[in-house]
Every structure is written in structure tokens, then in C-alpha cells.
Amino acid sequence: MxxxxxxxxxxxxxxxxxxxxxxxxxxxxxxxxxxxxxxxxxxxxxxxxxxxxxxxxxxxxxxxxxxxxxxxxxxxxxxxxxxxxxxxxxxxxxxxxxxxxxxxxxxxxxxxxxxxxxxxxxxxxxxxxxxxxxxxxxxxxxxxxxxxxxxxxxxxxxxxxxxxxxxxxxxxxxxxxxxxxxxxxxxxxxxxxxxxxxxxxxxxxxxxxxxxxxxxxxxxxxxxPDDRPLDPELEAFLNAGEPPVYLGFGSIAAPGDITSNVVEAARALGRRTIVSRGWADLAPVDGAPDCLAIGEVNQQALFPRVAAVVHHGGAGTTTAAAAAGTPQVLVPQVYDQFYFAGRVEELGIGSAHRDGGSLHAALAGALGPEVATTARALASAVRxxxxxxxxxxxxxxxxxx
Missing domain, CATH: 3.40.50.2000 (Glycogen Phosphorylase B;)
Known part of the structure; x- marks a missing residue:
């Protein structure tokens, strides 16, 4: 066939x-x-x-x-x-x-x-x-x-x-x-x-x-399925401290201030940040060692090792984060991303950041112990x-x- x-x-x-x-x-x-x-x-x-x-x-x-x-x-x-x-x-x-x-x-x-x-x-x-x-x-x-x-x-x-x-x-x-x-x-x-x-x-x-x-x-x-190893530089960054926050918008456009807002919110919460450049070519806001920019990556290997995944809400990224048992913050832009933002909130595995909301509050909520526990429990149900x-x-x- x-x-x-x-x-x-x-x-x-x-x-x-x-x-x-x-x-x-x-x-x-x-x-x-x-x-x-x-x-x-x-x-x-x-x-x-x-x-x-x-x-x-x-x-x-x-x-x-x-x-x-x-x-x-x-x-x-x-x-x-x-x-x-x-x-x-x-x-x-x-x-x-x-x-x-x-x-x-x-x-x-x-x-x-x-x-x-x-x-x-x-x-x-x-x-x-x-x-x-x-x-x-x-x-x-x-x-x-x-x-x-x-x-x-x-x-x-x-x-x-x-x-x-x-x-x-x-x-x-x-x-x-x-x-x-x-x-x-x-x-x-x-x-x-x-x-x-x-x-x-x-x-x-x-x-x-x-x-x-x-x-x-x-x-x-x-x-x-993805069995690619993580880059040595990324491995070293992960091993150098507490699990960081991941930011990525994949292959879609991203709000112009998203990187600075996420890095600022993560720093205020005592977290480092991994910035996935993606097609929007996101980049760290400064040269501080608490932020690492990466290219295309094996999400299945990376997501279980981060504290939260901040992303656009595409079906693939949402599913990958859910399967990893990692809390999420969705910043929906178009089409089905609004649906997945709502589902993540309904299931208690993360939060959504919408216009007029506080990204700091959304990230703080996602990093809470109850959300982490719920996200880990739901992961076993993802097929x-x-x-x-x-x-x-x-x-x-x-x-x-």
C-alpha cells in the first residue's frame, strides 16, 4: 500500500x-x-x-x-x-x-x-x-x-x-x-x-x-518519536541550576516583547530561561548567564527537565508539554491556540496569558505546586x-x- x-x-x-x-x-x-x-x-x-x-x-x-x-x-x-x-x-x-x-x-x-x-x-x-x-x-x-x-x-x-x-x-x-x-x-x-x-x-x-x-x-x-540527544551546551545549562523556564513560539510569529517579558517574569520568580529562537528568531534580551538561546530541539527530551513551558499554544507543543508532565503558560495568537489555552486552564496544568493580563502572574501560577502535581498526574493519561x-x-x- x-x-x-x-x-x-x-x-x-x-x-x-x-x-x-x-x-x-x-x-x-x-x-x-x-x-x-x-x-x-x-x-x-x-x-x-x-x-x-x-x-x-x-x-x-x-x-x-x-x-x-x-x-x-x-x-x-x-x-x-x-x-x-x-x-x-x-x-x-x-x-x-x-x-x-x-x-x-x-x-x-x-x-x-x-x-x-x-x-x-x-x-x-x-x-x-x-x-x-x-x-x-x-x-x-x-x-x-x-x-x-x-x-x-x-x-x-x-x-x-x-x-x-x-x-x-x-x-x-x-x-x-x-x-x-x-x-x-x-x-x-x-x-x-x-x-x-x-x-x-x-x-x-x-x-x-x-x-x-x-x-x-x-x-x-x-x-x-524523537531520540536525539540534547546539545552539550544545553545540557550544561540545565545541570547548572534549578529547572529553567522554556520559551518558544515554534514556526509562528511572536509578540515583539515576549522575550523580555518572559525573562523578566522568570527572573522575578528566581528562574533562568531557555529561549528557543524558532522562525521568529527570538533572542535573549541581554548577555546575562541566566538565559540561553537554542535552535531546533528535541522537546520530548527537554520538556521534562524544565519548570514550565511558555509557548503559543499549538497542538504539537501543548501535547508535548502535557506528555512531559510540565506546567504550561500559553500565549495564544491565532486559530486553535485559543482552544488549547482554555483546555490547559480547565485541566489545571497551566495558565493562559491574554491581552491585558499579567505574564508574571500567569507564570507564577503555573509554577505553583498544585499545578505541577496536576500536570505530572495528567501526563500518564496522554496517549x-x-x-x-x-x-x-x-x-x-x-x-x-
Missing amino acids: RVLLSTVGTRGEVQPVVAVATRLRSSGHEAVVCAPPDFRAWVESLGIPFVPVGPELRGTAEQGERVLPTPEQRRQMIDGTVAAQFAAVAAGADGCDAVVGGGALAIAAHSVAEHRGIGYVYASFCPITLPSRHHAPPVFGILGEKQPDGTVDNATLWAEDARRWNLMWGEAVNSRRAELGLAPVADVRDHVFTARPWLAADPTLAPWPDANDPDVFQSGAWIL TDGATTAARRLVEMTRIA
């Missing part, structure tokens, strides 16, 4: 599909990953065939004032990404028995699978992104949108969400479908998500709100077999078909 795993996003979307690809390969099957070119060298170093799609994304995390595109620029961007996806996914699907679309921006995957007459699965990495009467749709948070205040019912909000999807993607998607001889789709979101989506999120950390819903298959988070479960189900699905 050969499977194409397609995603358009940053590390938080790419790493999970790579985890499933490695599980498929280890069980004797073939897998191909289609993702932005930023990840080509890494994926190919794992022995996985790679098909690039679209432009490099790293520049989108650079600091600075965000300039919103004009309506015409947005239309051109949409047409461009849809065309690039249809071409790349079609190339990657050669010889495949199924296509997996990972994340909401994998717009072309279902249409290509339909054209090839092969299986298709849509996978979400956060429950709030899937329609449900139990919650409202997420907002992207980059255009000034506000979180729902509960005055409008969820069914109405999801209907509005479907209309936005059609306005944004409908014309471009149906134009490409027509070129393939496929009928137009009336509801782009439902076409992408299907009536039976998969939820690649941990059931304890991010459960589907209706456990008896037969239409959503929750596999558990797709975690890629690590999600990618294996998903790979097994893909094989079974293809055999039945």
Missing part, C-alpha cells in the same frame, strides 16, 4: 503527518509527504519521499507590523495556492491507494483522490475546528475577529463559517475541479472535511465533545500511539476498499 499525506502549514501540521508516514513505512508500506518546501531536507533525511507545495513559509513568522492584503491580492493568493496544491498533490498521488489531508488548508486533497478513484481521509488536529453543536467555530484571530460571546447559537455560527469557506475557496476549487472533469461542490468545507473526519488529538487533552459520535474517529495525537492507530486504520480502510 502507498499513501500520500498532504498538508499546507508549519511544523505543527507537518510533523504529525510525518509521524504517520514513518509508522506506515515501519510496517512495510509506502508513504509520501506533500508539504511546504521548508521541510524538504528534514523529511527526506528520514527516508520519506517528499513533494513540495507552494512557497517557503518561514518568512511569515518574521517580526514586524502585519500588512493585510487587499481583496485583489487575497484573490490572487487563493488562486495561487489552490493551483499549486492541485498540481503538487496530483503529482504526489501517483501510484497511491489513498490520500490523507492534514489540516484545514489541505484544499485539493479530496478532489485529487476523487479524480484518481482512491480513498481519502481528512484529519483535524484540534476538535474545535470540526463542526459540532457543542462548540463554535474557531476564529483565525489575525484580522481583528473576536471570539464568540455566546449570544449567537453554534448552529448559526457554523452556517456562517460554511458561507465564508465558499466565498473564499469555492470559485478557485470548482475551477480546478472542472479542469479534471469533476462536478462542482456546493459546500467546500464539507467537501474537505467529509462526513467522517478523523481527529488526530489526544482524548484527554483535546477530546471530541460527543464520545458516542460514530462519525468522528479520534485516533490520538500523531506523535513522532503516544495515535500515529500507529491511524496507520493501522489506513491499511484496514484500503484493504476493505
